[in-house]
Amino acid sequence: MLCMTRLVLGAGVTGLPSRGKASLAAKMAQYRKMRKPTTPQNWTVDYRERYIPFSKEQLVNTLLKEFHSSSHTERVSFLAFVSQVDASLLYHYHSVLEQLKGLYEPINPDQDTLQETSLTDAERLTKEKDVLGKLEPLLDQANFNSLSEDTLAYALAVNHPYDEVQVSVNLDQYEYIQFWALGQRIGPLRVMTTLQAQRGFFGTSPRIPADRHYFKRVVVAARTKNAHLVLKCFKDIPLEGLEQLLPAVRVRTSILYRALLNSMLIVSGLAVFVNVGMVVLTDLKIGTASLLLFFAAFMAFRAWKVFGQRRNVHALELVHMLYYRSTSNNSELLGSLILRAQEEHAKEVILAYSFLKQQHHLKEDADFKPVEHLQQDVQEWLHLRSGLDITFCAERACKHLKELGVQGCRPPHG
Numbered sequence: 082m083l084c085m086t087r088l089v090l091g092a093g094v095t096g097l098p099s100r101g102k103a104s105l106a107a108k109m110a111q112y113r114k115m116r117k118p119t120t121p122q123n124w125t126v127d128y129r130e131r132y133i134p135f136s137k138e139q140l141v142n143t144l145l146k147e148f149h150s151s152s153h154t155e156r157v158s159f160l161a162f163v164s165q166v167d168a169s170l171l172y173h174y175h176s177v178l179e180q181l182k183g184l185y186e187p188i189n190p191d192q193d194t195l196q197e198t199s200l201t202d203a204e205r206l207t208k209e210k211d212v213l214g215k216l217e218p219l220l221d222q223a224n225f226n227s228l229s230e231d232t233l234a235y236a237l238a239v240n241h242p243y244d245e246v247q248v249s250v251n252l253d254q255y256e257y258i259q260f261w262a263l264g265q266r267i268g269p270l271r272v273m274t275t276l277q278a279q280r281g282f283f284g285t286s287p288r289i290p291a292d293r294h295y296f297k298r299v300v301v302a303a304r305t306k307n308a309h310l311v312l313k314c315f316k317d318i319p320l321e322g323l324e325q326l327l328p329a330v331r332v333r334t335s336i337l338y339r340a341l342l343n344s345m346l347i348v349s350g351l352a353v354f355v356n357v358g359m360v361v362l363t364d365l366k367i368g369t370a371s372l373l374l375f376f377a378a379f380m381a382f383r384a385w386k387v388f389g390q391r392r393n394v395h396a397l398e399l400v401h402m403l404y405y406r407s408t409s410n411n412s413e414l415l416g417s418l419i420l421r422a423q424e425e426h427a428k429e430v431i432l433a434y435s436f437l438k439q440q441h442h443l444k445e446d447a448d449f450k451p452v453e454h455l456q457q458d459v460q461e462w463l464h465l466r467s468g469l470d471i472t473f474c475a476e477r478a479c480k481h482l483k484e485l486g487v488q489g490c491r492p493p494h495g
Contacts, residue, residue: 102252108234120294120320121235128232129472131224132263132297133428133463140428143466144435162434166427169485174423177219181415184212190309191411202307206256209310213259213302216418223422225261225300228323233260236323241293244322246398248330256304260323264297270319294320300414305329313410314417315403325399332396430485432459433478452476 112118121127133140141163149159186192187200188208200208220227240247270293299318304310311328324330409417436458456475463471 105230105234105237106252108231109238112235112238118235118239121229121232123231127229128226128262128265130263130265130470131226131472131474133224133425133432133471133473134264134467134469135428137424137427137431140431144431148435148439159435163427163431166430166485170423170426174419174426178416178419181212181215181219181419182412184208184215185412185415188212188310189412190311205309209304212310216302219418219422220261220300222426223263223418224425225263225298228260228262232320233258233323236321239321241319241321243293244319246325246402247333248325248327248399249333250324250327250330254305254329255327256306257302258327259302260326261300262296262298262318266295266297267292268295269293270295270317296320298408299323299326300418301326303327311410312414314408314414315406316408317406325402332399426481429474429478430481432473433475433482436462437479437482452479455479 135143141160145156145159149155188205217227237250296318298314298316300312300314301323302310302312305328308328313326315326318326433455436455452475455478456473459473459475460471463469463473
């Protein structure tokens with residue numbers, strides 16, 4: 082029963098035991114063989130930015146000035162339509178939230194109420210499948226992109242040269258892994274976020290990395306074996322740092338850092354041996370073999386202490402980063418996703434209404450045919466205002482506009 086449940090759940094989730102895990106491992110091996118890859122393969126095709134980077138209030142004020150300021154009647158009509166949209170979506174998304182809460186409550190790890198019955202692992206996996214299935218259309222409406230297996234393989238296999246903290250992930254520990262992201266940006270990003278400014282390896286000031294890919298928001302759903310579903314959302318996460326968000330990871334020291342530490346230990350050890358060891362050999366008459374054995378044990382102990390301290394520092398850095406960049410988790414995340422989907426829904430409808438009104442395509446029967454023209458106009462307008470290439474879902478916006486009704490106020494079909 083448990084095996085069948087895992088296979089059903091794994092049909093749409095990355096990082097499974099069986100074929101999915103083998104495919105992921107194979108792609109990771111391909112990326113390790115590449116010479117300095119900068120993005121996943123087919124990245125521009127797999128990831129299309131759909132997030133509208135303006136708040137609803139900013140969008141309404143801008144559209145009011147540009148498209149609905151010709152007369153007082155036009156202004157009042159537009160603001161009345163915005164109020165209708167808000168009232169209608171409030172009912173719809175409140176209903177979705179109640180359904181999600183009902184599905185998630187039996188598997189909520191932060192549950193503070195009395196638990197009626199205990200669930201077996203197979204039953205828990207089944208309920209987690211139901212929750213993730215309900216979350217998929219919600220995350221899509223919130224304009225999150227589901228990151229592909231190829232993107233996950235890139236994140237697990239490739240380390241950015243500026244990332245001092247690196248982690249290792251054992252795929253055998255996970256039942257499933259899934260990431261969603263929105264707000265892709267390219268710019269400088271300080272990966273380590275701590276209470277105090279950190280110094281470089283040789284005591285120099287830390288460098289701010291050059292431009293790199295990162296996301297404004299990342300949602301992760303993961304489950305280790307014999308555990309529970311972990312739902313978390315983070316902000317400002319680099320593309321190569323996605324694996325740091327997973328549970329049950331181990332901090333490791335990068336090859337470059339290990340080489341630097343070993344070089345320093347060897348140089349300092351040789352200096353101590355030449356200056357102290359020769360004196361000991363001469364004055365105390367200790368045998369060469371005994372001295373070399375003692376010296377080797379001393380150097381091994383020192384290396385163990387140095388690498389242990391370095392791992393502790395990196396682990397603390399990782400904890401600080403996750404602490405300051407975590408926005409919500411588990412049941413609280415459901416509410417924040419509802420609010421984000423509701424706002425994105427409203428922004429899409431308002432944009433479609435304004436541009437169709439401007440182009441005189443908005444009819445009483447809400448029969449919108451020029452979807453391609455609408456999509457092009459909105460995308461050009463968003464690029465002009467934000468400087469970002471954003472894909473506007475014109476077909477979905479027109480569908481929502483029809484369901485809403487232009488003259489009346491009725492909730493979307495649910």
